[in-house]
Amino acid sequence: MLIIGLTGSIATGKSTVSSILSSPPYSLPIIDADLLARKVVEPGTAGYKAIVNYFGPNTPDLLLDDPATDTPQGQPLNRPALGRRVFGDTDDRKRDRQVLNGIIHPAIRWEVYKALIYHYLRGQWAVVLDVPLLFEAGMDLICGTVIVVGVHDPAVQMARLRARDSHLTAEDAENRVRSQGDIRAKAAQAEFRGTTTNRGVVVWNDSDKTELERAVKGAMASISASSPWWWAWTLLIAPPIGFGVAAWTLLVNFATQKGWEKKKREEKARL
Numbered sequence: 686m687l688i689i690g691l692t693g694s695i696a697t698g699k700s701t702v703s704s705i706l707s708s709p710p711y712s713l714p715i716i717d718a719d720l721l722a723r724k725v726v727e728p729g730t731a732g733y734k735a736i737v738n739y740f741g742p743n744t745p746d747l748l749l750d751d752p753a754t755d756t757p758q759g760q761p762l763n764r765p766a767l768g769r770r771v772f773g774d775t776d777d778r779k780r781d782r783q784v785l786n787g788i789i790h791p792a793i794r795w796e797v798y799k800a801l802i803y804h805y806l807r808g809q810w811a812v813v814l815d816v817p818l819l820f821e822a823g824m825d826l827i828c829g830t831v832i833v834v835g836v837h838d839p840a841v842q843m844a845r846l847r848a849r850d851s852h853l854t855a856e857d858a859e860n861r862v863r864s865q866g867d868i869r870a871k872a873a874q875a876e877f878r879g880t881t882t883n884r885g886v887v888v889w890n891d892s893d894k895t896e897l898e899r900a901v902k903g904a905m906a907s908i909s910a911s912s913p914w915w916w917a918w919t920l921l922i923a924p925p926i927g928f929g930v931a932a933w934t935l936l937v938n939f940a941t942q943k944g945w946e947k948k949k950r951e952e953k954a955r956l
C-alpha cells in the first residue's frame with residue numbers, strides 16, 4: 686500500500702486536495718491529522734488531562750463555558766483560546782507550542798498507525814496521510830510519496846485563511862501563519878526526495894480550484910503509474926514482500942532525511 690503524505694502550510698489547500706482525492710475517480714481513504722488531533726483531546730482522554738494540567742492554571746478561558754457542550758467527562762477545550770497560547774513566534778508561544786505538540790503528537794502517531802493497518806488489511810492500493818506538520822513530526826519517514834500543497838503569495842494564503850476562519854482576528858491569523866515553516870522550504874524538501882521518482886511532488890495552488898484539480902490529476906497520473914493497484918495486492922498476499930518493501934522505504938526515507946539535514950547545515954554554515 687502506497688502511503689501518500691499530504692502536507693503544506695496553513696490554508697494552502699491541503700483539505701481541498703484531500704477532498705479531491707477522496708472523491709471519484711481517486712476515492713482514496715484519508716487519514717486526517719487535524720481530525721485525530723481533535724479526537725485525542727476529547728474530555729476524559731489522557732491528552733485532555735495533560736493539557737488542562739499544563740495550560741489550565743494560567744489560561745482562564747481554556748474550557749468552553751457552555752452547558753450545551755458539557756460532557757460527563759468535563760467541559761471541552763476552547764480551541765481558539767488554546768490557539769492564542771501556542772501560535773506565534775515569541776519564546777513563550779514557541780515553548781508552549783512545543784509542550785502541546787509533545788502531548789498531542791505521540792497520540793496522533795498511534796492513531797495514524799492503527800488507521801494504516803486497517804486500510805492495509807482492506808487491500809487499499811494507496812492511502813492519503815493529511816498531516817500539516819508531516820516533516821516537523823518526522824512522519825515523512827513512512828511515506829512512499831509526499832505531496833506538498835503550496836501557495837506562492839502569502840497574501841493569497843492569508844486572504845483564504847481569513848475568509849474560511851472569519852472568527853480569527855488579523856493578528857490571530859498572522860500568528861498561525863508564522864507558526865509554520867516557510868512553504869518554499871517544505872516544497873524544496875519534497876523535491877529533495879526526488880520528483881522524477883514521484884517520491885516528492887509539489888502542487889502549487891495559486892490559481893482557482895479548477896486549476897488545482899488539473900494539477901492534482903497530473904500528479905496522480907504519474908504517482909499511480911509508478912505504484913499500480915496490483916502491487917498493493919502483491920504486498921498484501923505476500924506479507925514478507927510487504928514487510929521487505931516497508932523496511933526498504935523506511936531506510937531510503939531515513940537516508941533522504943539525513944541528506945536533507947546535512948544540506949541545511951551546510952547552507953547555514955555558508956551564511
Ligand SMILES: CC(C)(COP(=O)(O)OP(=O)(O)OC[C@H]1O[C@@H](n2cnc3c(N)ncnc32)[C@H](O)[C@@H]1O)[C@@H](O)C(=O)NCCC(=O)NCCS
Nearest residue numbers: 694695718719722764765767768786789816817818864865
Ligand atoms: C491549537 C489548536 C487547539 C487550535 O485549534 P483550532 O481548531 O483553532 O485549529 P485547527 O486544529 O483546525 O488547526 C488549523 C491549522 O493550524 C495549523 N496547526 C495546528 N497545530 C499546529 C502546531 N502545533 N504548529 C503549527 N501549526 C499548527 C495546521 O495547519 C492546522 O491545519 C490545535 O491546532 C491543536 O491542537 N494543535 C496541536 C496539534 C497539531 O499539531 N495539529 C496539527 C496536526 S499534525
Ligand SMILES: Nc1ncnc2c1ncn2[C@@H]1O[C@H](COP(=O)(O)OP(=O)(O)OP(=O)(O)O)[C@@H](O)[C@H]1O
Nearest residue numbers: 694695696697698699700701845849892893894897
Ligand atoms: N484554488 C483555490 N481558489 C480559491 N479558494 C481556495 C483554493 N484552494 C483552497 N481554497 C479555499 O481556501 C481555504 C483554505 O483551504 P483548505 O482548507 O483546503 O486549506 P488547508 O491547507 O487544509 O488549511 P489548514 O491548514 O488550516 O487545515 C478554504 O476555504 C478553501 O475552500
